[in-house]
Amino acid sequence: MPRYLITALIVACALFMENLDATVISTSLPAIALDLHEDPISLKLTLMSYLVSLAVFIPASGWAADRFGARTIFRLAILVFTLGSISCGLSSTLPGLVSARVVQGLGGAMMTPVGRLLLLRSVERSDLVRALSYLTVPALLGPIAGPLLGGFITTYFHWRWIFWINVPIGIVGIILATAFIEDVREETSWPLDVTGFLFSGLGLASLIFGLATAGRGFAPLDVTIALVGFGALFLTAYVFHARRAAFPLLDLSLLSVQTFRASVTGGSLFRIGIGSIPFLLPLMLQMSFGMNPFQSGSITFVASAGAMLMKTTAGPILRLFGFRRVLISTAILSAGFLACYGLFTPTTPLMLMMSVLFIGGFFRSLEFTSLNAIVYAEIEPAKMSRAVSFASVAQQLSLSLGIAVGAGALQGVGRFSGGADPFAAENFKWAFAAMALVSLSSVLTFLRLPADAGSELTPRRAKEAQPLNQKASADR
Incomplete structure (x- = not known):
């Protein structure tokens, strides 16, 4: 098998784990709420916190890959995601579970774009379409398989196993990435745009929180409008900042x-x-x-x-x-x-x-x-x-x-x-x-x-x- 296909499959497996975990929790919320003595509606925070963490940290992933090496960051992302999964399974309170989901989101934010970057820098352009076709399957398969798998595990085992099944996958992923993936990186890296990171992070977080609460009865209408408004304000500020910055976070x-x-x-x-x-x-x-x-x-x-x-x-x-x-x-x-x-x-x-x-x-x-x-x-x-x-x-x-x-x-x-x-x-x-x-x-x-x-x-x-x-x- 060509080396680039091995790289594509390793990245695809990691992305499947990340995409699966983004939705696998949805069918298990009532059982988790009962176990944690919480209102099931409040468990929506576990979904929102994951999405917000992804949106906030994805923009910095490219800088980290160029600064420290794509393979290094990819392995670190799998490790962080796996540790976040363990923490989710061990959580006994809602704040603890939400915090663990944020850690998972941090790992997922680095895993998805850095994994794609690894592939882009390891594959000839003539082989790019075939290699990238392997990465579309996790994006389609994860959201579809997630609710079914989550319901099955919750019904016949325990909701905590939803997160613990990521542990062996994560360990294998780190081993395979170390053995088969080259540590590609740019010879020079640009400085991290801290101001842009704050503007984009606050803007994306506010916008996604606002959209997540809209139409679901999770928050009053004025709170939803305020979140979306603040998100739009910070993102507008980022646009003006990016035009003047030498190395904008989102170019x-x-x-x-x-x-x-x-x-x-x-x-x-x-x-x-x-x-x-x-x-x-x-x-x-x-x-x-x-x-x-x-x-x-x-x-x-x-x-x-x-x-x-x-x-x-x-x-x-x-x-x-x-x-x-x-x-x-x-x-x-x-x-x-x-x-x-x-x-x-x-x-x-x-x-x-x-x-x-x-x-x-x-x-x-x-x-x-x-x-x-x-x-x-x-x-x-x-x-x-x-x-x-x-x-x-x-x-x-x-x-x-x-x-x-x-x-x-x-x-x-x-x-x-x-x-x-x-x-x-x-x-x-x-x-x-x-x-x-x-x-x-x-x-x-x-x-x-x-x-x-x-x-x-x-x-x-x-x-x-x-x-x-x-x-x-x-x-x-």
Whole structure:
């Protein structure tokens, strides 16, 4: 097996652990609340604290990787995440559990972008699409498998094992990273933007806390508005700061690169719509169709099979059609399948439902692979770590927005219809349609890309372009 594929698999396993843990706790909140003698609603803090920790610390991950070495930070991230998992399993109070989740988030914040950076710096550009296709599976598989696995462990074992199962995975990950991953780093690193870190951290934390409380009855409306307002204020202050800073934490100048800008802006719109699926789909199957968590998880899990099939076909598809066509067509198809989920009814044949989920999972994964590759197509090696941090923050925010907007759409449709049952199948139909329109709007961004965008990433075109590159070097 090529070395870059070994690196991709090691990083993918670590990312699966991180993505799985982001959602595995959701079905276990009532059991945890009972054990800790807390109101189940207050256990939402465990979800929010993890997301906030991710958003705050991701921007500093690129600087840390360049300063101390990507492999060193990646191993440290796995260690911190594993220690946070142990602390979560040992927690006996809500504040203790929330604090442990913050530690987990710190490890996850370093693990995701640094793992991707390791791959980017270890793989030839012609092999980038194939390598990155392995990283889309954890992002799709974790949120789908998490609720099912969490419910199974809580029912048949104990909720603390949700966190303790990360320990052997973390130990193996550290050993494999030490044995097979090279410690790539930049020869020189830029200074940490402390002011930018404070502005972005406070802004992202306030914004995500505000979005997490919106529409869920967790906090009064004025508190939610204040949090979102403070978040917007700090993020605006960061924008002004970044324009003057020599080495900004999140380099806004990267948005001048067309492929990066299209992937970040269009990709964020696409992910907001798709990000609602882990929230809306299980809720519809359980609350509207009357399925239990295991039945629901068994159906939704099939989407990950479609994602796995994609990783063997992404390269040939992109070589044949090019990034621009694939991004546009798969965004349209994915939005269409997302809208179709709202047409499911309790009498829909199980095989039909699973087939739609399987094909939808394939196209979503193909879109994610394309986005994750083309975002770095024109980025200079010296700016790669900053690009990874920027793109990772955008992904985290868009997926968080997907849950918040999806919940808001469902509640808004319920209030507009005036029905007594907020989980009526009709409400889900319009909520899925609304989120499909959000994902579909990403096409407007992809249409602006040139026809040959990202052509250097496909092996065939890269080989054809090589003599031209060599000639350009000779001319200089």
